[in-house]
Amino acid sequence: MFRETTRAFRSNRRLSLKALLILPALARVLLPGTLLVLAVRKGQELYLVGINRSPTEALSTRLLLDGSTATRAGVVTCLDGASALSYDTAAAPQTVHLTSSELTETGSDFAVTFPAHSVTAVQLPITPTRA
Secondary structure (H helix, E strand, O other), X not given: OHHHHHHHHHHHOXXXXXXXXXXXXXXXXXXXXXXXXXXXXXXXXXXXXXXXXXXXXXXXXXXXXXXXXXXXXXXXXXXXXXXXOOOOOOOOOOOOEEEEEEEXXXXXXXXXXXXXXXXXXXXXXXXXXXX
């Protein structure tokens, strides 16, 4: 089932988490070229980590929570800098920095954007919609 979900996602850039939500452990989806997404479900929480390797392009995708729904806002934390070559120094310790924001969309189908040259973590409360 996970391979079929991955294949379908690669063709239409929509991510169905049906396979991910039935797995108790870690799953991953490779997107064409530049984005790696890891997903873990723990109880009533879904955790996503996206690594966007593109030096210039933010990548957006739709999340489809088949069998679950996000009923409250989630938290998005992003590690990035001005460019893919940015790094911290003693003189500039915040060149690469963390930013947090709220993912306000709820439901079972919504968008997530992974900024260029970043690592983005999403923590999303979920509720099963069927037994």
